[in-house]
Amino acid sequence: MSNVINLKQARKSKARKEKASKAADNRIEFGRTKAEKEISKTEKKRQTKILDDHKLDK
Structure with missing residues (x-):
């Protein structure tokens, strides 16, 4: 059988x-x-610049 739990306590x-x-x-x-x-x-x-530099332009 399953265990009974108190939903109020579970939410808290x-x-x-x-x-x-x-x-x-x-x-x-x-x-x-x-x-x-x-x-x-x-x-x-620096990370953003590296990412932007590696983008392919169309």
């Missing part, structure tokens, strides 16, 4: 997990020094 548990993962993502994104942010910004620009 899921919401807690999503909130915790979003908090972890925010800590990674916003918890950096200015120098780290600049490095990421320049790396992202």
Whole structure:
């Protein structure tokens, strides 16, 4: 037989997990020094330029 679960508790548990993962993502994104942010910004620009340079024009 299957187990009976309380849907209210399941929803709350899921919401807690999503909130915790979003908090972890925010800590990674916003918890950096200015120098780290600049490095990421320049790396992202470099990657975008490389990708754009390899596009084929029609």
